[in-house]
Amino acid sequence: MEKAFDMNMIGDFVPTLTAYLPVTLYILTLSLLFGFVLGLFLALPRIYNIPIVNQLAKVYISFFRGTPIMVQLFIVFYGIPALTGLIGIDTSKMDPFYAAVATYALSNAAAAAEIIRAGVGSVDKGQTEAAYSIGLSGSQAFRRIVLPQALVQAFPNMGNMVISSLKDTSLAFSIGVMDMSGRGQTLITSSNHSLEVYIALSIVYYAVAVLFEWFFRVAEKRIKKNQTRIVTVFDMNIH
Amino acid sequence: MQFDFPFIVSAMKEMVKTIPLTLMMAVLPIVFGFLVALGNIIVRIFRIKGLVACSRFYVSFFRSTPAILHIMLIYLGIPPVADQVSSFFHLGWSANEIPVSMFVIMALSLTAGAYLTEIIRSGILAMDTGQVEAAYSIGLTYSQTFRRVILPQALKVSIPNFTNLGIGFLHTTSIAAIVAVPEITGTATIVASDNYAFLEAFIGAAIIYWVLTLILESANGVLERKAARFQGGTL
Numbered sequence: 308m309e310k311a312f313d314m315n316m317i318g319d320f321v322p323t324l325t326a327y328l329p330v331t332l333y334i335l336t337l338s339l340l341f342g343f344v345l346g347l348f349l350a351l352p353r354i355y356n357i358p359i360v361n362q363l364a365k366v367y368i369s370f371f372r373g374t375p376i377m378v379q380l381f382i383v384f385y386g387i388p389a390l391t392g393l394i395g396i397d398t399s400k401m402d403p404f405y406a407a408v409a410t411y412a413l414s415n416a417a418a419a420a421e422i423i424r425a426g427v428g429s430v431d432k433g434q435t436e437a438a439y440s441i442g443l444s445g446s447q448a449f450r451r452i453v454l455p456q457a458l459v460q461a462f463p464n465m466g467n468m469v470i471s472s473l474k475d476t477s478l479a480f481s482i483g484v485m486d487m488s489g490r491g492q493t494l495i496t497s498s499n500h501s502l503e504v505y506i507a508l509s510i511v512y513y514a515v516a517v518l519f520e521w522f523f524r525v526a527e528k529r530i531k532k533n534q535t536r537i538v539t540v541f542d543m544n545i546h
Numbered sequence: 547m548q549f550d551f552p553f554i555v556s557a558m559k560e561m562v563k564t565i566p567l568t569l570m571m572a573v574l575p576i577v578f579g580f581l582v583a584l585g586n587i588i589v590r591i592f593r594i595k596g597l598v599a600c601s602r603f604y605v606s607f608f609r610s611t612p613a614i615l616h617i618m619l620i621y622l623g624i625p626p627v628a629d630q631v632s633s634f635f636h637l638g639w640s641a642n643e644i645p646v647s648m649f650v651i652m653a654l655s656l657t658a659g660a661y662l663t664e665i666i667r668s669g670i671l672a673m674d675t676g677q678v679e680a681a682y683s684i685g686l687t688y689s690q691t692f693r694r695v696i697l698p699q700a701l702k703v704s705i706p707n708f709t710n711l712g713i714g715f716l717h718t719t720s721i722a723a724i725v726a727v728p729e730i731t732g733t734a735t736i737v738a739s740d741n742y743a744f745l746e747a748f749i750g751a752a753i754i755y756w757v758l759t760l761i762l763e764s765a766n767g768v769l770e771r772k773a774a775r776f777q778g779g780t781l
Contacts, residue, residue: 312626373759374752375717377731382752385745389549470610477612481724488614502622509607509615516610 316500320507327490328511330404334476334486337408339469342415349420354427364420371417376410376475383410384482407479407486411472418468426461427453459530466523470516477512487511550746557737558750561730565754567647568729571722572715574651576708579658586663587670591692601663608660613653613718620653621646621725647729650722658715665707669700702773709766713759720755730754 349367352360371379384406388399430453438448458465480489491508495501586605589597608616625641632639673696681691723732730751738747 369760370752370756373713373756375720375731375755377720377723378734378748378752378755381734381744381748385748389745474610474612477614478721502619505615505618505622509611509619512611512615513607517606520610 316503327487330486338411341412345416346419350423368417403483407484422464426457429460553746554750557747571719575654575658578655582659583662605660616653621649669704
C-alpha cells in the first residue's frame, strides 16, 4: 500500500539519487564518444556520396532515427547474446550497463552523422576550392579547413544532442541498469514512496540539464567570438 | 535458443492492432499541447506580469527533463488529488476508473506544450519585421496582425519542426509500456514473455515504428510542397 505523501522524503532521496549520477554521466560520456566517432564514419560516405556505403549509412541512420530508444535498448539487450551465441560465446549474464552504452552509442551515431553532414553542408564551397588552390589534398582540405568550420556550425546541435541523450539515459533502467533511474526504482521498492522518488529524480535531472545548457551557451559564445570578425581588404597589409 | 523468424510476423499481427491507440497517444498530446503553446505564446507576446516567469519555467522544466518523469508525476500525482476532490464534492467516482492511457495523454500534452511553445516562438522570431510593418501600414490592428499575418507564416515555417515533434512523440509513446499501457511496445512485451521470444517481438515492434516514421516523413514532404505554393514567388 502506498503511504501518504511526505515532502521531507524528497530531501532525503535527492542525495541518495545524486550518488548514482556518475553512472548516468559515465553512460552518457562513453556513448557520446563512441557515437561521435561512428557518426563521423557514417557521415563521410553520405557527404562524398560513395556508392553502396552511402545507401547502407542511409538505412542505418533511418532505422535508428525511426525507432524508439526503448525498442532499440531491448533489441541490443536481447540481440547481443543471440549474436555472440552464434559463435559459441555466452554473454547472457553480461552487465546490462554495456548493452545500454552500446545502444546509446549506436543511436547517438545516427544523430551525430546527420548533424555533421548538415554542418559540412553549411560550409561555403569556396572554402574547399580555396584549399585546393593553395595545393592541399582532398583529405587535408577536409581535415584542416572544412571539418573545423563544420564542427563550429554543428556545435549548438551537438549541445542539443547531449541533452536529449541525457534524457534518454533515464530509460536504461528498463533493461536493469543501475543508474540514477535504476536506483530510483529500488528506492520505490524499499520505501513505497514512488511520487516522492520521481519528484526527487526530476529535480536532479533538471539541475543537470540546466547546468549543461548553461555550459553550452557559454561555450557557444566563446567559439563564435573568434568567428564573427570580418576581415576586410584594409586589414590585409597589402604592400 | 533458436531465432524464430515466423514469430516476428505473428507478433507484428498482434502489435498492428494497437497502432490506433499508439497514434491517439501521439496525436492528442500534440493537439492539446498546441493549445497550451498558444496560451504560452500569448503570455510571452503581451508580457503578462507574473505569468511570463511561470511560462519560462514550465517550458524549461518540461524540455529539460525526460518524458518518463512527466508520465510518472502525472500518473502518481493526479489520482490522490482527484480522489480528494471527488470525496469533497461527493462525486462518487474514484481515480481508479480513469484509464492509464488518459494519464499518459495528459502528461505528454504538457510535454508537447513546452516543445511547441519553443517551435512556434522560433517560427515567429524567424519572421521578417517588414511583415508586421506592412500589416500596420494597411491598418490592421495588433490582434489582426497576429492572427492573419504572424501566426499563419510562423506555422508554415514550423512544418518540419512539427513533423519532427510528431515522430518524436510517436517514439515517446513507447514509454507508456512502462506503466503497462498496451500500445505497440507494451504489446511487444506481452507477446514476448508469453512466447519467450523477446528479440523477435522487439524487432517486429521496431519494423512497425520504422514504417510509421517513414510514412510521417513522406507526409511532411507533401505538406511542405503544398505550403510552398502559398509562398507567392513571382508576380
